[in-house]
Amino acid sequence: MFLEFYTTNFYHEIKSANYMEVRKIIVKRAVFVTGGTIGSGLAVACRFASEGYAVFITSRDVQRASEAAKNVAEKYGVFTKGYELDIRSERRVIDVFNDIDRNECFVETVVLNSADMGFGTDPAIGMSFFDVSVEEFQRVFETNLVWNFMIVRQAAIRMREQHKGAVVFIGSNTAYRAIPNRSAYCASKGGINSMSKAFAVDLGKYGIRSNVVLPGTIKTDRWVKMGSKQIVNGTLTPIGDISDFEDIANAAWYLGTDLSKNVTGSELIVDGGMSAQLYPEALNEYKRKVIENNLL
Secondary structure, three states, rough: EEEOOOOOOOOEEEOOOOOOOOOEEEEEEEEEOOOOOHHHHHHHHHHOOOOOOOEEEEEEEHHHHHHHHHHHHHOOOOEEEEEEEOOHHHHHHHHHHHHHHHHOEEEEEEEOHHHHHHHHOOOOOOOOOOOOOOOHHHHHHHHHHHHHHHHHHHHHHHHHHHHEEEEEEEEHHHOOOOOOOHHHHHHHHHHHHHHHHHHHHHHHHHOOOEEEEEEEEEHHHHHHHHHOOOOHHHEEEEOOOOEEEHHHHHHHHHOHHHHOOOOOOOOEEOOOOHHOOOOOHHHHHHHHHHHHHHOO
């Protein structure tokens, strides 16, 4: 019987229980990205792949996950694999990580990008406090908190053996600044911040760090399609712009690698300064014009 120790991108001796047999394997350093088929998740996958990481991508749709993984592999020449992952099944999460083990990869970084937005049928409106059902509220929490816990636990079991690992949540600045008709989403994002801090405390002694990227509005296809219904646009941020996918990927790269080796239990806000202001400058400008024109 072999006692296996996972390491990253170099030869490692594996000794049998009686130390009579020695063999060597190469274990690939890897990143595990949920919701990695489009947008910020795909940008994160590409950022790590560009640095030579093996990449594992999950989606609710196995075909989309497989296609995204194939495209990343072809572009960056790294090992990739896509998985369908069901938020209701811990067994499935366990099976996925066991398969990663069989591919002789060590997930050094987990990036938790998938989320239930709790928007209802219209992202511009959301779900009214009086209309959202208990089942919908619970679904948001199951996706954004419980499911992430399942994934982190499986990754941390492996990270503990190496005394090394990073957990990166892609959260939201709505953890601090609530927006209308999204009570479940905002509450769950606040929960992610607290859960990450708890992970930092519980797992730090095993060399595992946990941090959160807090984007504001991102230039997604959905945001573009909303047009005049956009809740936030660049004019509302101090720097006059909102984040693109690469902004989020670069933040995840920083928190997911040794660049931030002494950072844990923290949040990195990437929202163009939106969270720094009491009132958006666009509203201040509007008020000044109103005063100047004696419209008050």
